[in-house]
Amino acid sequence: MDQISLPVLTNDDSHKKLKVENRRKNIFVTQSGELGEQNTEQMKHIPVITECSSRVLETGVNTLQATLLLKKQVDMNDAHRTLLDKRHQFKGVMQILQQRRADLQHRQLETKQRAAKFEKFVEENEMKRRRALKKFLQEKHQNECKEKEKAELSTQLEQLQARRLYLQERVKKYTIFEEFLLKVLQILPDNYQGYGTDLVTPIIRRHETLSTSRQELLKQSTSLTEELKTNQHHLDALKQQHTTYKLMSNQKLTELQTQLDEIKEKKKQQEMKLQRSVGQSRDQVEEMGNIFMAVRNLGEQCYLNHYGPLDVMDTMTMMDMIKEFIMEKADLEKRAMRLTDTSSGTPVKQTSSKIPMKSSSKGSSRTTLKIPQREK
Incomplete structure (x- = not known):
């Protein structure tokens, strides 16, 4: 400008x-x-x-107007100069913001790259950890197997050492018998019947037979003992089960007894309610019978021919007939009152006749009409 x-x-x-x-x-x-x-x-x-x-x-x-115009022009120039300064400041701020945005985008990109590298590093470490854990588990399993084998071999070694000691003791024990047999052989004469034959072998065979029989008897005794223990455990379990079942049965019996008492109490209450309802229903039936008789009597007194025979007429129709008869009587009474008032010259007064009868709809099963009973 x-x-x-x-x-x-x-x-x-x-x-x-x-x-x-x-x-x-x-x-x-x-x-x-x-x-x-x-x-x-x-x-x-x-x-x-x-x-x-x-x-x-x-x-x-x-x-003058020219002076005012010049003054306004000066003010406008000042405002324009201020606006230009503000624009330069705004452009500078926008450039700074753009530079900051570029720096921020660059930092975000570097952060993403670092995050991707870190994730890759974490994945590699996770894979290494899994491989190391797998290797550790395999080695641990192998060590456990070796420890088991070592324990088994140690047990076998102890058993063999115990067996060796036992055999050494038996050899020492039976050395006396060997020496005795050798002395007997030396003492025997030359013309002895069994001379020249092996006398020790039958004795050893007999001993082996007796030893085998003893071991079989020991095994049989051990099996019988185990079977006895098993049966004893089974018997204890059956006793425990029987006790538990007995307790549960007693508890269930108690609950059933309680339910039975409640049912008996409810039954008594229901019987009392039934007796009350039977007494009320009898009163209602008697009242309804009286009402029906009163309606029948009124129907006979208020019979209209266009309703048909009275014997086949139902109660609702009969009540409608009674209502119509009373309405006709009331209308006739009004007309007579009007004629009387007209002939006598007195002003006609409107009289309202109240009908003390209520007819219920056909859908209802009980009417509210109450008529005093006839004296017998």
């Missing part, structure tokens, strides 16, 4: 100058009141302007 220069005021433009009237006198009070009154004529009067220059230009009488 082009800047507009302000025109220069010369001495010739006397009509454009600001004229201010002497509206107020400024008096500097430095003396007493008497001296002030005497020297009033010698004092100079200074004009005082209390309004701003723009206001004076706008409200002045002698101010």
